[in-house]
Amino acid sequence: AQDREASAQSSSPVIAAFKVFQQELDTKHDKHERLVKISRDVTIESKRTIFLLHRVTSVPNAEDILNEAELKLDAVRQKIGQIAEELRGEDIFQFHRAFTGGIQEYVEAASFLHYIRHRSLISLEEINARLVFMKSEKEDSEGPADTLQPGGQVLTFQVSPSDYLLGVADLTGELMRMCISSVGNGDIDTPFQLSQFLRQIHDGFSYIGNTGPYEVSKKLHVLRQSLGKVEDACYALRVRGSEIPKHMLADVFSSRTTHMEPEEGVV
Amino acid sequence: AQDREASAQSSSPVIAAFKVFQQELDTKHDKHERLVKISRDVTIESKRTIFLLHRVTSVPNAEDILNEAELKLDAVRQKIGQIAEELRGEDIFQFHRAFTGGIQEYVEAASFLHYIRHRSLISLEEINARLVFMKSEKEDSEGPADTLQPGGQVLTFQVSPSDYLLGVADLTGELMRMCISSVGNGDIDTPFQLSQFLRQIHDGFSYIGNTGPYEVSKKLHVLRQSLGKVEDACYALRVRGSEIPKHMLADVFSSRTTHMEPEEGVV
Amino acid sequence: MSVTEMFSHIQGFLSADQDIREDIRKVVQMLEQTAREILTVLQSVHQPSGFKEIPSKCARARELFCTVRTTIADLKTKFPMEQYYRFHEHWRFVLQRLVFLATFVVYLETEALVIREEVAKILGIEVVREKGFHLxxxxxxxxxxxxxxxxxxxxxxxxxxxxxxxxxxxxxxxxxxxxxxxxxxxxxxxxxxxxxxxxxxxxxxxxxxxxxxxxxxxxxxxxxxxxx
Amino acid sequence: MSVTEMFSHIQGFLSADQDIREDIRKVVQMLEQTAREILTVLQSVHQPSGFKEIPSKCARARELFCTVRTTIADLKTKFPMEQYYRFHEHWRFVLQRLVFLATFVVYLETEALVIREEVAKILGIEVVREKGFHLxxxxxxxxxxxxxxxxxxxxxxxxxxxxxxxxxxxxxxxxxxxxxxxxxxxxxxxxxxxxxxxxxxxxxxxxxxxxxxxxxxxxxxxxxxxxx
Amino acid sequence: MSVTEMFSHIQGFLSADQDIREDIRKVVQMLEQTAREILTVLQSVHQPSGFKEIPSKCARARELFCTVRTTIADLKTKFPMEQYYRFHEHWRFVLQRLVFLATFVVYLETEALVIREEVAKILGIEVVREKGFHLxxxxxxxxxxxxxxxxxxxxxxxxxxxxxxxxxxxxxxxxxxxxxxxxxxxxxxxxxxxxxxxxxxxxxxxxxxxxxxxxxxxxxxxxxxxxx
Amino acid sequence: MSVTEMFSHIQGFLSADQDIREDIRKVVQMLEQTAREILTVLQSVHQPSGFKEIPSKCARARELFCTVRTTIADLKTKFPMEQYYRFHEHWRFVLQRLVFLATFVVYLETEALVIREEVAKILGIEVVREKGFHLxxxxxxxxxxxxxxxxxxxxxxxxxxxxxxxxxxxxxxxxxxxxxxxxxxxxxxxxxxxxxxxxxxxxxxxxxxxxxxxxxxxxxxxxxxxxx
Amino acid sequence: MSVTEMFSHIQGFLSADQDIREDIRKVVQMLEQTAREILTVLQSVHQPSGFKEIPSKCARARELFCTVRTTIADLKTKFPMEQYYRFHEHWRFVLQRLVFLATFVVYLETEALVIREEVAKILGIEVVREKGFHLxxxxxxxxxxxxxxxxxxxxxxxxxxxxxxxxxxxxxxxxxxxxxxxxxxxxxxxxxxxxxxxxxxxxxxxxxxxxxxxxxxxxxxxxxxxxx
Amino acid sequence: MSVTEMFSHIQGFLSADQDIREDIRKVVQMLEQTAREILTVLQSVHQPSGFKEIPSKCARARELFCTVRTTIADLKTKFPMEQYYRFHEHWRFVLQRLVFLATFVVYLETEALVIREEVAKILGIEVVREKGFHLxxxxxxxxxxxxxxxxxxxxxxxxxxxxxxxxxxxxxxxxxxxxxxxxxxxxxxxxxxxxxxxxxxxxxxxxxxxxxxxxxxxxxxxxxxxxx
Ligand SMILES: [Mn+2]
Ligand SMILES: [Mn+2]
The missing domain is CATH 1.20.58.200 (Translin; domain 2)
Structure with missing residues (x-):
């Protein structure tokens, strides 16, 4: 009986075909697993970068923090490079579910850094421009990529418009947090700037409405809440500021800082 | 202003304390992440072992498969050893959520293998007896563990009763699948054996009822469905068997096998 | 580029995507219609009288597969081929039905399992992903x-x-x-x-x-x- | 060991676990009661007349923390210490409330943040996990x-x-x-x-x-x- | 028109609507009662003794359908017919049950599928939407x-x-x-x-x-x- | 009466209520335990060997129903009877399980449906609401x-x-x-x-x-x- | 008693229960209507002009509470009093609203918290459960x-x-x-x-x-x- | 009529219905698009600079309402008017959005509540149900x-x-x-x-x-x- 099975397994074309399928399925599954793991790392490091960036409102040496964040994001981009490596020659949508979470979080972090630096929304193209990787030669170099470095090979990762939108939707939550911190730190310009910027993003999302992917519509509610909080903060600044002439307002806030300084040595 | 922040950061005991907290939190989080990843591997490999074990009903050389499964589970146990390593000196319940999924799947696989070998339910103690690991020395050897191997160190992993129960609850699903396959393969003993065994497990779970953890009660419904399917299969075997005298029944099924053999070469 | 411009830009992507999906849906509906017709043809083998007619029914089904191939050829023109998995959900269901019908026809004809390459040929598609619309x-x-x-x-x-x-x-x-x-x-x-x-x-x-x-x-x- | 015996055996574990949880719940209820009393004492600082009384109120709260320490000492006897996180959910909420009350008392007294070690001492617990019931x-x-x-x-x-x-x-x-x-x-x-x-x-x-x-x-x- | 007047006016609309729904619900309950009775009559065909009684059971069911027609006639008076779909949900469920019962009776009598026109006649309703309460x-x-x-x-x-x-x-x-x-x-x-x-x-x-x-x-x- | 007095007074009511519920819960847990034991006894009728043992299993179940009656008798003492529905939710689930077990025992014994009055007697409770703890x-x-x-x-x-x-x-x-x-x-x-x-x-x-x-x-x- | 007789008997119980609930629902709707009217009267205190009118508004609300008492008196007749908690859910919501309105009126009049006994009197109900429909x-x-x-x-x-x-x-x-x-x-x-x-x-x-x-x-x- | 004929006949009905729904969906999508554009125009009143522009923004919105009227006029042609409620779900959501936008425009212009009749006019629809597509x-x-x-x-x-x-x-x-x-x-x-x-x-x-x-x-x- 044993040889029956053995012979069946070896001779049957059905069994032979299924052995091929087995390999194909396992390969795909393993790749999916690897992508999930890299994506988790991308998520964690992006979140840490965002946390770091929030310190920018409270410290004087903002540039140091921005540089540190830039370094962290470089590391994240290296991870995304690994994703791109895994996806080389694949249909990326086949594995999209495995890495979309990480990519959205990266967009959130990168766009947050960009906003703090430039007070503007990073575009999808700008995001993607940073996701070009050099790959030192290995195996066959498929096609003559216009290499900057001989023997190297260019590898790109393209963030999809949906992932970009979902990342930007989450960004608004961080902007709201930043606005509230700014108020707490006596910064009166940032909140108004942020409210304008958030309103633009909000109007943008309502323009897109339900024509975007389903997950975007789901995030709209949170976005609206964030906008509400920022508008309330600006309102509060205005209402309180109304009690004294405008030109005195800045003084009041800056005096706070000077007022505090002597005490700091004590604490 | 820059030195103000700098001095504040260095001199303030609050900041100093928070730097300690940061490290503590990051360490914990990193460990959690590592455990999640190992647990995913444990899950995947356990699932593959279960899949492999299902082939036992269709091949003549069952022992080969059992040995292969045993090897696979050895690899899984190595992974669990890594979990134990991570948990060395920790309160394992602090990280329980990170690895419970993998452990449950391991219990499912190990108890499945055990049932096929011994037609009995593996006990929690038997499960745990296999989760003892030797660790070659590293750092300080904490206390004189009764070492079998000089310089080595014993490390154990204890599956919790809940995880054991949850794994066994899932096992019933696999047993049901096995029962249906057996029927399809003309094996008339296994289904009746399985139905008795499943009924015992079912009665055991209903004895525990809602005194166990919440997740167990949730799985009871699926367990009941599996039992129903197995009972139906036995019923079908009996009803069909009723049409001819019992002693002829085995012949009918065994004749099937002989009947098939000549054709196999053809296909 | 202002925020508004950027969102218009993205909206462009989304609209294009929706248009593609709309196009795909229409073609897929036609495929479903044909699949249902093939099924009706093949269902007759379950009837007492149906066995003798297997050859003619299979022949009829084969003819309908021509329509399938034409429709799938049309489907291929609706989206960039390297984005197969982006739109996969739309045709996955009907494609599996068609595979069933193709394997069933071949089984009825030869009583053997038709390999993937052969099914792909019946449907007029590829096996290797890199080559285009594949199975x-x-x-x-x-x-x-x-x-x-x-x-x-x-x-x-x-x-x-x-x-x-x-x-x-x-x-x-x-x-x-x-x-x-x-x-x-x-x-x-x-x-x-x-x-x-x-x-x-x-x-x-x-x-x-x-x-x-x-x-x-x-x-x-x-x-x-x-x-x- | 038969399946029935094995389940009885496991049921033993579960019952023991449930008993422990029942015991813990009772002690935690007492902690909550004391925490509510401390809160009532400290709430008076929000009243116009309350500021002068801060020292006396803090003293009163400190007394109540003795009760807290006794109750927590009792809590510690209810379960094996290395399984702290197994039952953590039961006291997590009240423990955070007590930390709040302790830090608030110390703030009112000294206007400084009390460090974790000090809070642990007020509650009669440890900081380092290995040492026992900790914060x-x-x-x-x-x-x-x-x-x-x-x-x-x-x-x-x-x-x-x-x-x-x-x-x-x-x-x-x-x-x-x-x-x-x-x-x-x-x-x-x-x-x-x-x-x-x-x-x-x-x-x-x-x-x-x-x-x-x-x-x-x-x-x-x-x-x-x-x-x- | 003041806001108050406007809202009083609107309340009129809302009350009317609620009254209609209440009326419909009551009639629908009666239909459900009769449907359950018809079902009980027909269920007996599943009993070993039931086959000989098919004709008499069908006759009995036919009688009960008279009650159905009367009740539906009553239902029709409860709302303006062009709002059939406004209130459709209320009777959809029982109407489907009644169709089942009617088609089952006719099947038992003739072993044929009864067409929609005929079912409509048994229920005393229309087929063409424009003519009134229809199927x-x-x-x-x-x-x-x-x-x-x-x-x-x-x-x-x-x-x-x-x-x-x-x-x-x-x-x-x-x-x-x-x-x-x-x-x-x-x-x-x-x-x-x-x-x-x-x-x-x-x-x-x-x-x-x-x-x-x-x-x-x-x-x-x-x-x-x-x-x- | 000051606000504080009033709330102290109210706390009395609430505590009494909570104590009652706590008492009920404990008794209900015992009922559940017995119900599970009866179930385990009766489940054996599904085993191949179980049919001959039906009489002995039913007898064993009947014994356990003595425990049920005792426990329910205890339950009755835990709250004023006119507040049956105030606390109904606590025992509704287990009561339905017990009814199932009682009707199942009687079915196994006599193959007949046991009426409510009889079930009530097995459980040691009333049928008429006014008479006390009822079914x-x-x-x-x-x-x-x-x-x-x-x-x-x-x-x-x-x-x-x-x-x-x-x-x-x-x-x-x-x-x-x-x-x-x-x-x-x-x-x-x-x-x-x-x-x-x-x-x-x-x-x-x-x-x-x-x-x-x-x-x-x-x-x-x-x-x-x-x-x- | 045959199974059919038994179920007919049971149907009697179920119908009675449903009738009671229907009756209760209708009375509760009237209570809700009056509650809404009282609220509208009292809302005016939030208007700039509203403060002077507090006395007159409270008087008007007090009048409407007469209607409340009458309606609740009617409600009491709809079910046996010892089954208060059986039907509690039906009026719980509106009763809480009415308590709010009563305590608000009294606060506006006296700026004090009205005790439960007094609220019960305003609503024409009892405080002690045993005495009947209570708060x-x-x-x-x-x-x-x-x-x-x-x-x-x-x-x-x-x-x-x-x-x-x-x-x-x-x-x-x-x-x-x-x-x-x-x-x-x-x-x-x-x-x-x-x-x-x-x-x-x-x-x-x-x-x-x-x-x-x-x-x-x-x-x-x-x-x-x-x-x- | 054979079963096949009957079902072919029925397929006619179903296709007609599906075509109507498809048509409605397309028009509704256009309405949603315009509604979103109006919203974008009106959102600018929240910007600091937006208040001066209210008149111009309202004028722009009014223009877009012309498009709305044209699109709704188109929608009306897609189904028989007495079946308004059959298809209501399709446009209910966008219709409510449009009402919001219309009432908002009028509020910005006149700071008054626009009555239903007026909103209906802005949208180019009826108020009275019998007259056709109504609000x-x-x-x-x-x-x-x-x-x-x-x-x-x-x-x-x-x-x-x-x-x-x-x-x-x-x-x-x-x-x-x-x-x-x-x-x-x-x-x-x-x-x-x-x-x-x-x-x-x-x-x-x-x-x-x-x-x-x-x-x-x-x-x-x-x-x-x-x-x-
Ligand atoms: Mn975020
Ligand atoms: Mn499984």
């Missing part, structure tokens, strides 16, 4: 499993029609399929679930064979000479 | 954040009571806390959420200081000589 | 599918009662129904789902016929002279 | 429906154990139950839902009887002299 | 908490209307309430949740008082001669 | 409630933009709306839920007015001569 392993396997379930029904109805040899042949075929599937490490949920159903098909067919055996009807069939 | 970092931080929110209320009510310097001191204190929290990489959801609330406390206190500033009431406070 | 296509089809499921049960119970020819006739009838449904391009979710259930009824009945065939019980039926 | 109609019916589902499992396992007459008797019993339920105009959602499940039990048992009929096993049973 | 502690407390939330709104609108002393009085009142609630050991979920909302009302009112303090508007109020 | 009361009210929520946001942003009189006018308007809604006996679930949200809008706006009052900014506005 996924999972979709192929899903289609095969649907056929297995149809075969268990066929085994039952063969007996009703008085054909006692066919169930045995089906039984052997299904057993081989089952052995093949056991080799796979299925994780993918829907396929796994479908595969679990195969066990019931195996069981059902086994019961038919059993019923024939205990009545000595299998031998009768052998001696009376198979009609095939 | 988790997260629980300590959660308690501190509850206090921050209470301080924003205190800043508001100080003004009502005519104390114009306290809000400034609270503001400095809270800002330092905020800087500390910014150092942390919070992933843990409930703590993160609580921390987001801190920003609103900072903002609220900032508004109070601002209101005092524009009315020149902060200077008035300075010149009139701080009461502290 | 929607979807509701008609839903009722037919409920009957199909009842027939699969009837096939099983026929055998228990020793009637071996009925299952064959039911099988043919159900196959015809199935072909009919395959002509439809169903989009509508609940109907589609119900139709998916038909597959199981078809299979179930085929298995009954199989059980009879393999035991030679179908021939026995033929030779012993059909009771039809 | 609600809905709870009685819910318990009966749980038993119906257990009987469909019993019909299947009877056959496996070689008892071919029991399924017929169960079928008749279940059909009678079904007719009974059709008399009820159920509004109550959970009961209605449970009743909908009865349909499946009826069908399942009919199929068992069918399987026996087509193999002539029902006749065999008859001729071999029924055990009843 | 549950939980329902009383829920109503009081709704009023607390209304008072925080009143504090805000008082300032808008230029009344700077009322917020201080409200603040004291609410603080007393809060201390009272802190005496309670709340388990009951919905009440606990409502009570958690009280914290926000307390805070809101404190902030209003703060705003008045920092602008010296509280002193102004004092010197200009308090109206109380 | 349902519920849809009108839902749209009004969306506007109320937008006004609470506008009150906040007005202050940010330095307009201190607008919030007072909004407050009066919203209070009037609230009184209006209190006249309604709402049963309808989604509308009722939306209405519950109005309470929060009322409260929010009252707090804005409070903030202005306490800073004397309402008077300032009065003396500086309101722009209205």
């Amino acid at each position: 996924d392993v999972e979709d192929y396997l899903a289609g095969v499993l649907i056929m297995a379930s149809e075969l268990s029904r066929l085994a039952v109805n063969s007996v009703t029609s008085g054909d006692y040899t066919r169930p045995l042949r089906i039984s052997n075929f299904i057993n081989e399929l089952d052995s093949g599937f056991r080799l796979l490490n299925l994780k993918n949920d829907p396929l796994r679930k479908r595969y679990d159903g195969l066990k019931y098909d195996v069981k059902k067919i086994e019961e038919v064979v059993y019923d024939l055996s205990i009545r000595g009807l299998t031998k009768e069939a052998e001696t009376s000479g198979g009609d095939k | 988790d970092v997260e629980d300590y931080l959660a308690g501190v954040l509850i206090m921050a929110s209470e301080l924003s209320r205190l800043a508001v009510n100080s003004v009502t009571s005519g104390d114009y310097t306290r809000p400034l001191r609270i503001s400095n204190f809270i800002n330092e806390l905020d800087s500390g929290f910014r150092l942390l990489n919070l992933k843990n959801d409930p703590l993160r959420k609580r921390y987001d609330g801190l920003k609103y406390d900072v903002k609220k206190i900032e508004e109070v200081v601002y209101d005092l500033s524009i009315r020149g009431l902060t200077k008035e406070a300075e010149t009139s000589g701080g009461d502290k | 929607d296509v979807e509701d008609y089809l839903a009722g037919v599918l409920i009957m199909a499921s009842e027939l699969s049960r009837l096939a099983v119970n026929s055998v228990t009662s020793g009637d071996y020819t009925r299952p064959l006739r039911i099988s043919n009838f159900i196959n015809e129904l199935d072909s009919g449904f395959r002509l439809l391009n169903l989009k509508n979710d609940p109907l589609r789902k119900r139709y998916d259930g038909l597959k199981y009824d078809v299979k179930k009945i085929e298995e009954v016929v199989y059980d009879l065939s393999i035991r030679g019980l179908t021939k026995e039926a033929e030779t012993s002279g059909g009771d039809k | 609600d109609v809905e709870d009685y019916l819910a318990g009966v429906l749980i038993m119906a589902s257990e009987l469909s499992r019993l019909a299947v396992n009877s056959v496996t154990s070689g008892d071919y007459t029991r399924p017929l008797r169960i079928s008749n019993f279940i059909n009678e139950l079904d007719s009974g339920f059709r008399l009820l105009n159920l509004k109550n959602d959970p009961l209605r839902k449970r009743y909908d499940g009865l349909k499946y039990d009826v069908k399942k048992i009919e199929e068992v009887v069918y399987d026996l009929s087509i193999r002539g096993l029902t006749k065999e049973a008859e001729t071999s002299g029924g055990d009843k | 549950d502690v939980e329902d009383y407390l829920a109503g009081v908490l709704i009023m607390a939330s209304e008072l925080s709104r009143l504090a805000v609108n008082s300032v808008t209307s230029g009344d700077y002393t009322r917020p201080l009085r409200i603040s004291n009142f609410i603080n007393e309430l809060d201390s009272g609630f802190r005496l309670l050991n709340l388990k009951n979920d919905p009440l606990r949740k409502r009570y958690d909302g009280l914290k926000y009302d307390v805070k809101k009112i404190e902030e209003v008082v703060y705003d008045l303090s920092i602008r010296g508007l509280t002193k102004e109020a004092e010197t200009s001669g308090g109206d109380k | 349902d009361v519920e849809d009108y009210l839902a749209g009004v409630l969306i506007m109320a929520s937008e006004l609470s946001r506008l009150a906040v942003n007005s202050v940010t933009s330095g307009d201190y009189t607008r919030p007072l006018r909004i407050s009066n308007f919203i209070n009037e709306l609230d009184s209006g809604f209190r006249l309604l006996n709402l049963k309808n679930d989604p509308l009722r839920k939306r209405y519950d949200g109005l309470k929060y809008d009322v409260k929010k706006i009252e707090e804005v007015v409070y903030d202005l009052s306490i800073r004397g900014l309402t008077k300032e506005a009065e003396t500086s001569g309101g722009d209205k």
